[in-house]
Each structure stands twice: as C-alpha cells, then as structure tokens.
Amino acid sequence: MPAAPDASSVSTRSERLLRRRNKAAERANDIGIQARLIAEHAGHLERLAAIEPAPSAKEGAPPMAKVQRICERFHTVARQLRHRHDGRATLEVTDEYDVQDLLHALLLVEFEDVRPEEWTPSYAGGAGRMDFLLKREQVVIETKMARAGHTAKKIGDELLIDIARYQQHQDCHTLVCFVYDPVGLVANPRGVERDLTRQSGDFRVAVLIRPT
Numbered sequence: 001m002p003a004a005p006d007a008s009s010v011s012t013r014s015e016r017l018l019r020r021r022n023k024a025a026e027r028a029n030d031i032g033i034q035a036r037l038i039a040e041h042a043g044h045l046e047r048l049a050a051i052e053p054a055p056s057a058k059e060g061a062p063p064m065a066k067v068q069r070i071c072e073r074f075h076t077v078a079r080q081l082r083h084r085h086d087g088r089a090t091l092e093v094t095d096e097y098d099v100q101d102l103l104h105a106l107l108l109v110e111f112e113d114v115r116p117e118e119w120t121p122s123y124a125g126g127a128g129r130m131d132f133l134l135k136r137e138q139v140v141i142e143t144k145m146a147r148a149g150h151t152a153k154k155i156g157d158e159l160l161i162d163i164a165r166y167q168q169h170q171d172c173h174t175l176v177c178f179v180y181d182p183v184g185l186v187a188n189p190r191g192v193e194r195d196l197t198r199q200s201g202d203f204r205v206a207v208l209i210r211p212t
Contacts, residue, residue: 063137064174066110068208070103071178075211078102078182096145099180100131103143107132130166138173140166146181146209152192155179159196159207167203179209 061069078093081102093099100116107114115133132141142162144155159177166172177196179186186192189209196207 063139067176070106071208071210075182096143099143099145133171135171138171139176140172141176141178144179146179146185152186156192163205173202174204177207181209
C-alpha cells in the first residue's frame with residue numbers, strides 16, 4: 001500500500017492550490033475591470049459623437065483659412081490657365097469680371113453654397129450687389145482688380161464704402177476684400193492691407209492684395 005501523505009505535504013499542496021485560485025480570481029477581476037473601463041470609454045465616445053460629430057475633411061479648416069488660401073493661390077492658377085494643351089481657348093484674367101469667374105470656380109472647391117451678386121443694404125442713397133456670399137459661413141468676398149487709373153487710392157476709397165455697406169448686412173460677419181494686382185500697380189500693398197483690415201465688434205474686415 002502506498003504511504004499516506006504527511007500533513008506538511010498536504011498543507012503545501014493546499015497552499016499552492018489556494019494561491020492559484022487567488023491568482024485566477026485576481027486575473028478575472030482585472031479582466032472584468034478592464035472590460036468595464038473599455039465599455040465606459042466606448043459609451044463616452046458615442047455620447048460625444050452624438051453631441052459633436054467629427055468634421056469632415058472638407059470642413060476641417062476654418063472658413064477664413066480656406067478663403068485666404070484660395071486668394072494666395074489665385075495668381076498661380078490664373079497663370080497656369082494661360083498654358084493649355086494645343087493652344088486651346090482659355091480664361092485670360094484681364095478685368096474684374098474675369099477675377100470673379102475664376103474666383104467663383106475656386107470657391108466651389110471648398111464651399112457648397114456660394115451665392116454670387118447678392119443685394120447689399122442701401123448706403124449713401126443707393127444699394128449695390130456683393131460679389132460673393134458664403135451664407136452658412138457668414139463671409140462676404142468682394143473683388144477688385146488693380147489696373148491703370150484704378151490704383152491704391154481709388155481702390156482704398158471703394159473698399160471704405162464697401163466696408164460701411166457690408167457692416168449693415170445681416171449675413172456678413174466677415175468681409176474679405178480680395179484685390180488682384182498681377183502687375184504690381186499698388187505701390188505699398190502691405191500698408192493698404194494694414195490700414196483697412198480691422199475688427200469692429202463681431203464684424204471683421206480682411207484685405208488681401210495678391211500677388212505680392
């Protein structure tokens with residue numbers, strides 16, 4: 001007959017078994033805690049997604065940053081359009097209507113609702129039409145083109161009238177005045193920009209003379 005195990009051997013095995021059970025219980029507890037934390041975190045993310053949906057890639061940049069980038073690249077695009085395959089017909093930017101046509105196309109790359117020639121409130125006895133309204137973003141874009149006889153002083157005077165008029169428009173919180181100066185007729189573009197760029201309460205004016 002096999003010898004009966006002594007008391008110390010039985011005690012050692014019991015202790016080992018107990019330790020294994022305790023470790024298993026600890027692991028199960030840790031797994032349970034982790035699962036609960038993951039579930040709580042997932043629920044938190046779902047609540048945030050419901051309240052603040054993540055912006056799409058198209059909506060990622062602020063509207064003003066998109067408009068400014070378009071204005072910064074406008075001359076490069078206009079110059080590239082001159083070089084068409086086999087000398088095909090193209091858009092030559094020679095006046096403000098050409099500026100508006102090309103700018104309209106570029107704005108549609110970034111914005112879905114671009115409204116051309118919206119009426120502006122009456123100012124100094126007459127109403128006018130704005131060039132472009134981004135209604136959702138509450139941004140108005142006014143275009144000018146520097147040319148012979150239409151240089152810095154005249155452009156500045158026109159922009160001052162535009163600023164006073166657009167400040168009364170309910171959909172205009174930001175006015176962007178884009179002056180296209182392809183041959184550098186404005187002698188001090190940065191000075192004109194500094195003189196006319198301003199913030200008045202909720203109404204912001206940004207003047208961009210490009211290229212420079």
